[in-house]
Amino acid sequence: MKPITSKSLFDLKNVSQPLSFMGRLFYLETRIDEEKNTYLTSAWSLNPKTLDRIEWVSEELNPSQLKISPNKKWLSFLSTPKEKKPQISIMPLKGGGAVTLTQEKEGISTYKWTDNGSAIYYQTSEKKEKQKEYAVKNKSDSKKPAPKTITKLQYKMDGQGIIETNKTHQVKKLDVSSKHLSLILEKERPFSLQYVSKDESFLLYVDKLDPLNEWVYGASVYEYDVALKESHLVTKDVPDGSFSFEAVNDSENFFLFTGNDFSHAFVTLDKVYGWDRQERTFKELSKADKHVGDALVGDFQQKTRGFPVEWLTDDTFVYPVTEEGKIQLYKGDKTGSNTKVFDEHIHLTDGDLIQDTTFAVTYSDLNTPSVLASLDIETKEIKVLYDPNETFSNNHVFAEIERFWYKGADDWDIEGWYVKPAEKKKDHPAILYIHGGPQVSYGETFFHEMQQLASAGYGIIMLNPRGGNGYGQEFVASILGDYGNKDYQDLMLGVDHALIEHPEIDKERVFVAGGSYGGFMTNWIVGHTDRFKAAITQRSISNWISFYGTSDVGAFFVKFQLEKELDQMHDLWKMSPLAYAQNIKTPLLVIHGEEDLRCPKEQGEQMYTAMKKQGVDTQIILYPKSSHGLSREGLPHLRLDRLEEIKAWFKKYE
Structure with missing residues (x-):
């Protein structure tokens, strides 16, 4: 049996976006290509009954957003060939x-079929006309960098860069047969089309709660009357809500909404x-004190899109909930x-x-990367x-993972997982x-990085301290305005628990690492204790004052998450x-993406410079063309390098 390594990323595949149609299941299959250094997707x-598979769309077209036309003639998808913008493509379901x-x-960001399948x-x-004219006049200077004039509060977005303001954003209607194209809706700012009514008399789209006041946070659903060209906020009964x-x-x-x-x-x-369109009522329907959606x-x-909110009958529906590190399903109704x-x-x-109570699903668990399955929510059979x-699973060693609970600060129940080294050893490191967020959670899902660390001989302690999701509103909200206090205590008590329950861990070789909130907490931990042999802080936060003005969410995050304003600098x-x-003695490796706009690069640089000043052993590794999501969706060769650098840093201090 072979160990799982960093390069195992290139051997693994995941499946997503299942779609049921007349006895067949369509789905996407994605892999990472080492030579091409990219992610490749095909549709199958x-x-x-027979388990026979047929490839419909090759990796060359890199499909996404699979749909079946309502008239059952077409398989549609967004095709994104190499270095091209996404476009709508269709294939006849009878072949072709x-x-x-x-x-x-x-390019195209999203699309919706009309109810009769004749149009999309x-x-x-x-780009606005003035910008087009400028581009034509200055074609010879197109390679010269141009200045950017910024007037908006939210002017950049992680993974996207500076938000272009020289565009109009549009909804268009395309007749599939005649190819006739018409403009339906146009705005000067980004918005998101979500629904086209059966008679095409109205649309639903998401826009800012108050487009005229950039200091009002949030976005929600608007109904647009196509004939009158008028919009109104559907969720006005919950004025501050985002849906x-x-x-x-x-x-x-x-209509069902989440938010x-x-x-x-x-x-x-x-x-x-639930929104009753005739009665114009809007009310909460789901189970109290549960988070609807996927926070793992x-x-x-x-x-992947996450398990959907979906109608079973005209009155009942099913929806997903994140609970204690797993995704549960609930059945609800209009009452x-x-x-x-x-x-x-x-x-x-x-x-x-x-059909009825049976779903096509994709799922993962601690030692299952990704599978396509059927699930009957009535019989519970999967x-x-x-x-x-x-084949990969049959030839590789997966780590044994133990789920546990322990008492955190204030005697709260905290959940965790211990990933044991793939090869059992006494006195192992x-x-x-520590996960990011913090309002996400570890759970029952395959985590490649943890598996390859286990294959390298490490045990991994994964904890869900207060502030994470899946344990109720009080639990996730308890961190507001209180970062680095009881969440820190939860983590330290979790390490204590793991060391007691697993005496085979070498107490002198315990390390700490984390990204985003986990990077903040790693920085915080080494400033408050010397118990860890070495540390790695990734895409971290070190200074909330500079974060306020440099992060793409800085001003809102500081106000709502830390419950502070800029004039509260102390x-x-x-x-x-x-x-x-000045308290830090722990060797610290700083890892940061150069294009991270969520936790900007300067946050890692400040921590690195401080370690230099302290005389602490340190390095900073900056990854080019890498945003906040480097570890999950970054360039494959850089993801690989990051994994190897992490192991090398810890190996240095074993």
């Missing part, structure tokens, strides 16, 4: 090649709400009645209703139909690895790890 169908329908210069509404953008459309029943009189009322700011639990964190899944219908130790990553990694400094740099 599977016969659930793909045809690209659009040639939008700025899609969203794109277009998104999910599904409508067959009668098209009751929250912002009562606990960023960490308010999302819930299912991992590093392997690609192009607000709720029943738990599925609760297993797995991570449901996607789904689509096949049947694997296709495992793209079956261990790593406390308080912000006390909450900043950099304020305790």
Whole structure:
């Protein structure tokens, strides 16, 4: 049996976006190509009875957003060939090649079929006329860098860069047969098309709560009357809430949304709400004190959408909940009645209703990277139909992972997982690895990085301290304005528990690492204790004062998460790890993406400079063309390098 290594990333595949159609299951399959240094996706169908598979769309077209046209003639998808913008393509379900329908210069972000399948509404953008004229006049100077004039509060976004303001954002309608194109809706700012009514009389789209006031946080759903060209906010009864459309029943009189009322700011639990369009009522429907949606964190899944909110009948629906490190399913109805219908130790990553109570799903668990399966929520039976990694799993050693609970600060119950070294050894080193967020959680999902660390001989302590999701509103909100206090205590008590329960861990060789919030906490930990042999801080926060003005979410995050304003600099400094740099003796490796706009590069640089000043052994590794999501979706060769650098740093101090 072989060990799982960093290069195992190139041997593994994940499946996503299952779609049921007349006895066949369509789905996407994604892999990472080492030579091409990119992610490649193809589209397949599977016969659930014979398990025969057919490839429909090759990796060359890199498909996403699979759909079946309502008239059952077409398989549609966004095609994104190498170095090209996404365009809408269709394939006849009776057989034949793909045809690209659009040639939008700025590409397509999303699309919706009309109810009769004759046309497609899609969203794109277009450069303004003045910018087009400027580009033509200055074609010879196109390679020269141009200045950027910024007037907006939110002017950049991680993974995207500076937000272009020289565009109009549009919804267009394309007749599939005649290719006639018409402009339906246009705005000067980004918005998101979510629904086209059956008679095409209205659209639903998401826009800012107050487009005229950039200091108002949040976005919600608007109804647009196509004939009158008028919009109104659907969720006006919850004025501060942010919501998104999910599904409508067959009668098209009751709509389901997910979102929250912002009562606990960023960490308010999302819930299912119902909108009766005729009565104009909007009310909460899902189980109390549960977070609707997928808050589990991992590093392997690609192009997954999460298990959907989906109607079962005209009155009942199913929805996902993150609970204690797994994805549960609840059945709800229009009256607000709720029943738990599925609760297993797995991570449901996607789904689509096949019939009645049976779904096509993709899922992962601690030692299962990704599979396609059927799930009957009535009988609870889950049947694997296709495992793209079956051969890999049969020939590699997966770590044994133990789930546990312990008492944190204030005697709160805290959940954790201990990933044991793949090869059992006495006196082995261990790593406390802290997740980001903090309003996400570790859970029952495959984590490649942890597996390859276990193969290298490390035990990994994975904890969900207060501030994480899946344990109720009080738990996730308890961190507001209190970073580095009881969450820190939860983590230290968790390490104590792991060392007691696993005496085979060498107490002198315990390390700490984390990214984002986990990077903040790593910085905080080494400033408050010397118990760890070495540390690695990634995409971290070190100084909340500079973070306020440099992060793409800085001003809002500081206000709502830390419950502070910029004029409270003394308080912000006390909450900043950099304020305790003089206490640090632990060797610290700093890892940061050069294009990280969520936790900007300067945060890591400040920590590195402080370590130099302290005379602490340190390095900083900056990754080019890398945003905040480097460890999950970055350039493959850089992901690989990062994994090797982490092992090398810890090996140095064993």
